[in-house]
Amino acid sequence: MELWAATTIRQPVSRVYGHWRHLENLSTFMTYIDRIRPTGERTSHWTAITPFGHRLEWDAELTDVVPDRQLGWRSVGEAELPNCGRVRFDPAPDGVSTEVRALMVFVIPGTELGGMISRYFGDTPNELLDDDLHRLKQILETGEVVLSDGAPWGKRSRKEFPQRPAQPLSAGELARGAPA
Structure with a gap:
């Protein structure tokens, strides 16, 4: 490739x-x-x-x-x-x-x-x-690097595909934080 x-x-x-x-x-x-x-x-x-x-x-x-x-x-x-x-x-x-x-x-x-x-x-x-x-x-x-809300924690958010349209994070998403 x-x-x-x-x-x-x-x-x-x-x-x-x-x-x-x-x-x-x-x-x-x-x-x-x-x-x-x-x-x-x-x-x-x-x-x-x-x-x-x-x-x-x-x-x-x-x-x-x-x-x-x-x-x-x-x-x-x-x-x-x-x-x-x-x-x-x-x-x-x-x-x-x-x-x-x-x-x-x-x-x-x-x-x-x-x-x-x-x-x-x-x-x-x-x-x-x-x-x-x-x-x-x-x-x-x-x-x-400017991040979209679909990947708010950068490279650590690889499991979040596909991204959703831009919108504020919910209170639950903010409370959960970046995936481990």
């Missing part, structure tokens, strides 16, 4: 690249990335939680590192979900902003997990990466 998306962020290339280069920041805007722990100068350990609650872990290495321009990576070893990707950071024509173009490729295994992942993503897998880049844009431009 190949995912691609692009956005323009009103921040200089060095800031956008720097935020992404600190891989532990990816979990703040990528929906299914739970944690990334650097293990070396170009290596890291990734943990993801699928929409079905299945935990995936793999090691990755940076492959194409061009400061303030591009980052590439690939999974190494025995990854349950082999993957690779690249993100480019280009100055936008306005001279202030950064154009971000991301590509991610996943090898969906022929297992039961692979079938579930394929069915879940359906015809619109690029929307997931597009939404991730939109959250990155919000973080870098405003300092936070």
Whole structure:
């Protein structure tokens, strides 16, 4: 499965690249990335939680590192979900902003997990990466991700699909708080 998306962020290339280069920041805007722990100068350990609650872990290495321009990576070893990707950071024509173009490729295994992942993503897998880049844009431009009432507790609310139309939370929902 190949995912691609692009956005323009009103921040200089060095800031956008720097935020992404600190891989532990990816979990703040990528929906299914739970944690990334650097293990070396170009290596890291990734943990993801699928929409079905299945935990995936793999090691990755940076492959194409061009400061303030591009980052590439690939999974190494025995990854349950082999993957690779690249993100480019280009100055936008306005001279202030950064154009971000991301590509991610996943090898969906022929297992039961692979079938579930394929069915879940359906015809619109690029929307997931597009939404991730939109959250990155919000973080870098405003300092936070704006949440709808359908997901008032951010990533912890994954079990709340589908979202309902915007409306205030009920007293019971406020009392329950974020799901554990």
